[in-house]
Amino acid sequence: MADVFRVSNVPEKSKARFAGKPDHLAICFWMWALFNAPSDEDYPAYAEKVLGEIAERGFNCVRMDDGAGLFCDIRGVPRGPVRWHRYARPYQATRQTSEDGCGLIPKRLLIFCRAAARHGIRLILSSWYYMHTNWYLEESVNAELFEGLPTVAGRIAYFTEEHNRILRLLRENGLLHVVAFVELFNEFENLKYTLTPEAGKITPEEAAAWRPLLEDAYACLKRENPEILFAWDSSTPWMRKDLIPRNADVLNYHHYYMWGALYGWLDRSLATGRLKDTEFPPEIACFLRKDRPSREDIVRARSRWGKIRAGFEWTPRMMLFNGLDPAKIPEVEKRIADSFDENRASFMGKLKEGLDIVMKIRDEILPGAPVVMGEGTSCCTCDKILFEEHSDAFWKMLEEQALLLRGNGLWGTVVRTGSAPVDISWNMRAESFRKVNLLFLNGAEG
Numbered sequence: 001m002a003d004v005f006r007v008s009n010v011p012e013k014s015k016a017r018f019a020g021k022p023d024h025l026a027i028c029f030w031m032w033a034l035f036n037a038p039s040d041e042d043y044p045a046y047a048e049k050v051l052g053e054i055a056e057r058g059f060n061c062v063r064m065d066d067g068a069g070l071f072c073d074i075r076g077v078p079r080g081p082v083r084w085h086r087y088a089r090p091y092q093a094t095r096q097t098s099e100d101g102c103g104l105i106p107k108r109l110l111i112f113c114r115a116a117a118r119h120g121i122r123l124i125l126s127s128w129y130y131m132h133t134n135w136y137l138e139e140s141v142n143a144e145l146f147e148g149l150p151t152v153a154g155r156i157a158y159f160t161e162e163h164n165r166i167l168r169l170l171r172e173n174g175l176l177h178v179v180a181f182v183e184l185f186n187e188f189e190n191l192k193y194t195l196t197p198e199a200g201k202i203t204p205e206e207a208a209a210w211r212p213l214l215e216d217a218y219a220c221l222k223r224e225n226p227e228i229l230f231a232w233d234s235s236t237p238w239m240r241k242d243l244i245p246r247n248a249d250v251l252n253y254h255h256y257y258m259w260g261a262l263y264g265w266l267d268r269s270l271a272t273g274r275l276k277d278t279e280f281p282p283e284i285a286c287f288l289r290k291d292r293p294s295r296e297d298i299v300r301a302r303s304r305w306g307k308i309r310a311g312f313e314w315t316p317r318m319m320l321f322n323g324l325d326p327a328k329i330p331e332v333e334k335r336i337a338d339s340f341d342e343n344r345a346s347f348m349g350k351l352k353e354g355l356d357i358v359m360k361i362r363d364e365i366l367p368g369a370p371v372v373m374g375e376g377t378s379c380c381t382c383d384k385i386l387f388e389e390h391s392d393a394f395w396k397m398l399e400e401q402a403l404l405l406r407g408n409g410l411w412g413t414v415v416r417t418g419s420a421p422v423d424i425s426w427n428m429r430a431e432s433f434r435k436v437n438l439l440f441l442n443g444a445e446g
Contacts, residue, residue, distance in 0.1 A: 004443070005411045011368040014249055017229045022122065025061040025180055025412025026437035028054050029375055030420035031096050031128055033064040034108045035084055035136065038101040043108055047115040050421040055119045057430055058437030059419075061180055061412060062116065063374050065133050066125035067105035068162040070141070071169075074148050076161070080104065084136040085305050095383050095423050097136075106169055113175040124252075124374065125166065126183035126233065127159055130194045139306035146309060152191065152210050159184055160217040167225045180412070181229035181250050184217060188233065189240055194309060207242040214245045222247070232366075233374065237354035244365050250411070251362050254375035257350040261343040262336050262378055262387070267317060284320070287332055292323025321382040329384055336387040340394060351401060355408055370411035377401065377416035383424045388416075395432045402440035413440060 003009075007018045037046035054062060072078050083102045116123055127133075134142050149155045163182060170176050185191065192202055202210070218230050231250035234240075239253060259267075266284065280288065298318050302308050308315075324332070362369055377398065380388060388394050398415055405413045415436045418425055425433075 003409060004406060005370060005409045007411075010370065014229075014368075017227065017249060019227075020177060021180065021229075022060055024406065024441050025122065025124075025372065026059050026441050027061045027063050027124065027372070027374060027412050027414045028057075028059040028419055029063050029414045029417050030422075031065050031132065032422065033062060033112060033420075034067050034105060035065075035101060035103075036099070036422060037103075038099050040081075040103045040107060043103065044111050044115075047108075047112050048118075051112075051115045051119045051121055053421055053426070054121060056434070057426075058434040058441070060120065060437075060441065061122045061124060063124035063126065063414070064112075065128045065186075066123075066163075066166055066182075067109055068127035068159050068166060069129040069133070069145055070105040071162055071165045074144055074158055078106075079141075082141060083138055085138075087135050087302075095381060095418055096420055097422065106166075109166065110169065110173055110175070113170060113173075113178050116178045117175065121178070122180035123178050124180050124183065124231075124372075125163070126186045127162070128186045129159075130155070130191055131186055134306075134309070137306070142306045142309075146194070150195070152195070152206075153213055155191070156184070156210075156213050156217050160220055163221060164224050167221075167228060171225075176225075176227055179228055181231045181252075182221070182225075183231045183233040183252060184214070184221070186233055187235040187254070188214070189243055190235055202240065202243065204242065207240060211243055211245065214243075215247055218245045218247045231372070235375075237357045239358070239361060241361055241365055244361070246365060248366055248369065250370050250372060251358065251366055252372045252374040253354070253358050255351065255354040255373055256376055256379055256417075257354060258340075258343075258347060258378040261347075262339050263380060265335075265339075266320070266332065267381070280320070287325060287328040288320070288323040289325045293319060295319060298322075317381060321384065324382070324384055326384070332385055333387045333390065336385070337391065340387070340391065344393070344397070347397060348400060348404065351404060352408075355405070355410075359409075371409065372412040373405060373410060373414060374412070375417045376414055379417045386424065386428075388418070389425050389428045395429065395436070398432075398436045399439055402436050403444055406440050406443060 005023065007021050007023050010018050037043040070079055070082050081102050081104045085100050087097055113123065129145065149158055163184060167176065170179065189202060221230055229249040231252045232244050232248040233252045235254050237253050237255050295315060298315050302315065358371055362371055378388065415433055419433060
């Protein structure tokens with residue numbers, strides 16, 4: 001077991017960038033923090049309210065989309081207010097979503113940062129644009145940032161400058177101290193899904209070409225922002241070593257070690273772009289309404305504001321969760337509970353396996369760099385299925401997770417991905433969030 005992480009023990013070359021940072025980060029994962037109030041006039045009161053709730057639940061950090069891509073266009077011209085929409089209304093894709101709204105993103109980021117400072121909350125700033133944020137935006141923005149930046153080199157250069165703009169704004173307003181660290185991209189290794197209609201892994205040749213571009217971007221960001229930590233973010237513990245920038249300060253990984261065991265039969269096995277509404281297997285179709293939305297209904301709703309681009313294909317998942325028969329939900333939850341019981345003994349082993357992999361990669365590529373689990377555990381994208389909210393055993397395991405990760409040297413972790421003010425668990429398990437977070441922050445002895 002590694003020693004519990006302490007900021008005072010970071011490598012000497014990094015100490016200045018860690019000045020004033022907490023010893024541990026209990027992370028609230030909230031992708032849509034800038035987008036959840038419909039108007040800029042509503043946003044200050046909203047930000048103050050939710051950051052108070054975040055602090056009450058024991059979180060001292062928020063990992064969020066920072067609005068990169070929405071500050072200036074690709075020519076460097078400042079954007080005015082941008083409009084976004086609840087994704088594929090009236091159908092829902094994830095628990096984390098926004099209502100229809102319009103706002104000036106730099107203004108909102110300043111408001112959020114000021115409220116975070118008042119509540120003692122640090123922020124992990126990241127861009128989800130190519131993976132997820134674009135789902136909610138109008139085509140006028142998306143066409144520019146997809147078709148106008150068709151290469152990896154162009155995207156890296158543009159988002160590097162956007163993050164320099166973001167940090168310049170925070171510096172000018174005395175708010176850099178709220179930043180825990182910055183990620184240039186969320187899950188960069190999945191960027192290829194938005195570059196080509198044929199999803200595929202990054203080849204060794206592509207990695208050899210892209211890694212120097214990333215390292216140049218990180219070097220530029222660090223020169224411009226010597227007070228700020230910059231992280232590499234990966235969707236998996238089994239990350240591509242040949243892609244990780246060797247000048248990153250923090251290694252942030254995601255580990256959904258419960259997702260497949262709990263929801264694979266219902267969810268991930270269906271998340272392909274080619275599944276039709278008539279093709280659900282009998283063991284899934286028995287949980288669906290006869291009048292469920294069709295594939296055409298979902299595609300029509302998804303394409304109302306912009307076209308569906310190559311990328312992660314959520315249409316089948318939306319068909320499934322919006323087609324569930326309410327009367328069958330208890331049976332669905334029981335099957336998930338049975339899966340939890342069947343796999344419970346293996347979960348801590350899977351968590352530790354991923355941790356061991358990450359630490360070995362860290363020691364080889366970024367010796368001494370702090371490690372963070374910025375997403376993970378499970379991900380139920382349907383707010384009708386409440387196994388996790390109902391299960392005390394599930395939350396007991398999250399307490400074990402917090403202690404294991406703390407004891408093995410992690411700087412920060414989420415409780416689980418579903419841990420934000422818009423999640424249905426926010427009020428149902430408020431005290432559970434607090435308990436898990438305090439275990440990670442303070443240890444079993446409090």
